[in-house]
Every structure is written in structure tokens, then in C-alpha cells.
Amino acid sequence: MKRVINTKNAPAPIGPYNQAIMVKDTLYVSGQIALDAATGELLDSTIEEETTQVMRNLKAVLNAADLDFENIVKTSIFLSDMSLFAKVNEVYGKYFVDNFPARETVAVKTLPKNVNVEISAIAVKF
Numbered sequence: 001m002k003r004v005i006n007t008k009n010a011p012a013p014i015g016p017y018n019q020a021i022m023v024k025d026t027l028y029v030s031g032q033i034a035l036d037a038a039t040g041e042l043l044d045s046t047i048e049e050e051t052t053q054v055m056r057n058l059k060a061v062l063n064a065a066d067l068d069f070e071n072i073v074k075t076s077i078f079l080s081d082m083s084l085f086a087k088v089n090e091v092y093g094k095y096f097v098d099n100f101p102a103r104e105t106v107a108v109k110t111l112p113k114n115v116n117v118e119i120s121a122i123a124v125k126f
Contacts, residue, residue, distance in 0.1 A: 004107040007064035010057045011035035020063045027065045031120040051091040054119050069095050071123040077105040080116040
């Protein structure tokens with residue numbers, strides 16, 4: 001049986017989906033962008049700020065399911081331009097200590113609200 005995970009500490013979905021779905025011990029987190037949950041504003045003055053907000057949103061969804069970054073087994077990173085890879089990777093790397101998750105990073109033509117980065121995740125309760 002699946003359980004819907006939603007929290008006010010992360011941006012509300014902007015379409016017909018949920019922030020995350022828990023199936024047994026696996027959490028599937030929808031792609032997060034740099035929207036501030038409190039204000040609804042996009043925090044994108046720099047790619048570092050944008051990525052930091054994305055990671056905060058991921059953390060809020062994970063925490064709503066009683067999980068954290070160490071539970072993540074896979075992420076998908078979507079970039080508006082591959083030239084942003086190094087800066088996004090630098091911020092992203094600060095959220096993981098070791099046993100890094102599997103990951104792919106791809107450049108796409110456009111992302112919701114014309115952001116530069118979106119990250120989704122799969123996490124497992126150990």
C-alpha cells in the first residue's frame with residue numbers, strides 16, 4: 001500500500017502529483033526546485049543558492065517521512081545547462097558524508113518555472 005507524504009516545510013506541488021510516496025520502506029521523492037515553502041518565491045540569485053534551496057526542500061520531504069540524506073539510495077539531477085554541473089555538485093556534495101547514492105545528472109531543454117536545477121530522490125528506511 002502506498003502512503004502519501006506531504007509537508008508544509010517544502011513547496012506544494014504545482015501539478016497533479018505529491019511531494020513523495022512511501023511504498024513499504026521506500027520513499028519516492030518528486031523533483032524539487034528552489035521554491036521557498038514559506039513565501040512561494042523562487043530563490044535563484046546564484047546557482048549555489050538555488051541548489052541549496054533544492055536540497056533544503058528535499059530534506060523537508062525526507063524528514064516528513066522520518067528519513068534523512070543518509071537514507072537516499074539514488075538521485076536524479078536535471079540541469080538547464082551542463083556548465084552548471086561543478087557548482088551544483090559542490091553544493092550537493094555537502095549533504096552527504098559517505099556511502100554516496102547512485103545518481104545521474106542530465107541537461108534538459110527547460111525545467112518548471114525556468115529553474116536551473118531540479119533534483120528527485122529515492123530513499124530507503126533501513
